[in-house]
Amino acid sequence: MKKLSALLALLTGFAAGPALAQNTDGEVRKIDKAAGKVTIKHGEIKNLDMPPMQMVFRAQPPALLDKVQVGDKVRFHAEKVGGAYTVTAIEVQK
Incomplete structure (x- = not known):
């Protein structure tokens, strides 16, 4: 079940349940679209x-x-x- 939750989190970006704890808060500092990269100042990334x-x-x-x-x-x-x-999901916080 844990693997299924992790897979669901990767596919949807933000799943309910234990996988939700794998998401991290941060602030975008730089975006390099040509290189496909983003610089983020972030909290602890537990996973x-x-x-x-x-x-x-x-x-x-x-x-x-x-x-x-x-x-x-x-x-x-x-x-x-x-x-x-690699960032696999990202969502702006309101």
Whole structure:
């Protein structure tokens, strides 16, 4: 069931239940659409065992970058994909 919840979170971006805890709050600091990358100042990313910091992520799919602007407060999900830290879902917080 845990794997199903994680898969659902990846596919939908934001699933209810335990997978929701894998989403992280952050602030978009830079967007590089040509490279398909976004810089986010973020809180702890528990599923990656990562402390709060600012870092660059790949965006998969790159169209996720069309949803955000520099300065946006966001909630996002990140995974390590092919050795690269990758945002797989992102949503602007209102």
